[in-house]
Amino acid sequence: MTTTNHQITFERYGDPSVLQFRSGDLPTPGPGEVLLRVSAIGVNYSDVLRRRNTYFMPTPLPYVPGTEVVGTIEGTGPGIDAPFAHGTRVLAILPRGGGYAEYVTASVQYCIPLPPQIDDATATAIFVQGSTAQLMVTQLAGDVSGKTVVINAAAGGVGSLLVQLCKLRGGRVIAAAGGPEKLRVASALGADATVDYRSPDWSQQVRAANRGRGADLIFEMVGGEVYNESLRALAPGGHLIVYGCASGEQGRVDPEHFVDENIRQSGFNLAHYLQHYNPLWQQALGEVIGLLAGGQLRVRTAMTFPLAEAAEAHRRLEARATTGKVVLIPQS
Ligand SMILES: NC(=O)c1ccc[n+]([C@@H]2O[C@H](COP(=O)([O-])OP(=O)(O)OC[C@H]3O[C@@H](n4cnc5c(N)ncnc54)[C@H](OP(=O)(O)O)[C@@H]3O)[C@@H](O)[C@H]2O)c1
Incomplete structure (x- = not known):
């Protein structure tokens, strides 16, 4: 050696x-x-x-x-x-x-x-991106079957897994990403519709792709204007899961908008699960390995x-x- x-x-x-x-x-x-x-x-x-x-x-x-x-x-x-x-x-x-x-x-x-x-x-x-995606879906998202789910950075590491996991659970997935090539990747992974979030009014495109209605659930990790627009893309009673801020720019939080629209936001941090909920993390990891080995996840x-x-x-x-x-x- x-x-x-x-x-x-x-x-x-x-x-x-x-x-x-x-x-x-x-x-x-x-x-x-x-x-x-x-x-x-x-x-x-x-x-x-x-x-x-x-x-x-x-x-x-x-x-x-x-x-x-x-x-x-x-x-x-x-x-x-x-x-x-x-x-x-x-x-x-x-x-x-x-x-x-x-x-x-x-x-x-x-x-x-x-x-x-x-x-x-x-x-x-599997470890960071896979267990992050699986834990958010199993611990935070609730039942996504029949729900409209927007996934930001849908062609990325975590995002591409979220697209597949939400589809496996019966969600209707709208993939949001930057540029046509990434949208093609998300479509190939099974997304039902795609939206380029580089255009400023993309929340309108989400509604257009969802019969005029906002999304039930959005996974968000870009921050800044994409965070702000994600809030606008939610239906009343919708749920925003925030797990990062790749742009480094903070979004604007308007408490009144949360109240008016009955919106809720959850945060996710994998490190917290590793330290304090290790059995849940182990379980999520095992589930991801099983899905990969069975060919259901790519x-x-x-x-x-x-x-x-x-x-x-x-x-x-x-x-x-x-x-x-x-x-x-x-x-x-
Ligand atoms: N909370 C947790 O425990 C946890 C765990 C894992 C990952 N994360 C977070 O999840 C996010 C995704 O992680 P990943 O490893 O899977 O990366 P990734 O999605 O493969 O790459 C980052 C993507 O973010 C998008 N993005 C938007 N604005 C950006 C900007 N200003 N600069 C760079 N990228 C930008 C880009 O996609 P588009 O071109 O499509 O916009 C880019 O491809 C990161 O923010 C990461 O920190 C959090």
Whole structure:
């Protein structure tokens, strides 16, 4: 086994150029941990926010981004038993980051063995984006059967999974995204109608696609004007689920509008479920794995980059030039 470990790190916050490809030492697994040789790394939008230091939690420096990896167990710390034997391929979440690397250590509490029919790139979409989508649908959305559901950034990582999960549960999905290519992606995933939310009055287009009525439920994570317009796109009694703010711009909250229209808003934070509702998260993860293994859910892996080109992966993500999952592949 090699003794060096290439990784991507940043020592100051800023644009993608702060991401540096460096070599370091091989980490040693502690009690309850395994050493993984990484074969695929999931890129999440939160990695971009951490790099800019606009994530909702502080990011310490220096920092190695990356919260989800697929890897093979090459070493174990004290106290590790089956099913985490040498050679087992697992999906691991790294709550404090560190995943943009050839080798990582991971707590088995956050590792799950992977069935062979789920390939590496597909698996990287399960932990953060998959469990986020499934938990929002199962814990917050209520019964979506027969309801009209708008999904913002519908061709993105979480969005593309939400489109499919809401369709599986009998929802009528209106996909909202930026530009015709992304709308085509959302249609191919099963969306019943599409709306380009780059046009200013897109809430009217939602109503036009829904026989003049607003939406029952909207999943929103863009912020700014898209948030404001999402409120206008809701039917009376509608529900807005907010789980991010990719634009970095806050929307305008008008309490009177919530009262007048009987609207409610819920927030979602995956970290909260990981810490405080771990069994619910485990259950959601198992459900997503089952849906993938059964072929009911598809992951779009649109872009794969060598680990050393992580900066380019971030550039594309920020330029809104990606659909589905973005993956880094170590070359070791
Ligand atoms: N709360 C949680 O626990 C949780 C968990 C996972 C993810 N998230 C959040 O969910 C969102 C989606 O995450 P993801 O990893 O699946 O990313 P993603 O959707 O694959 O990529 C972000 C998408 O956001 C849209 N967007 C709109 N305005 C943007 C802007 N100003 N800059 C960049 N992108 C913009 C773009 O789609 P269009 O071009 O179609 O607009 C872009 O493709 C992020 O905000 C992330 O922080 C939250």
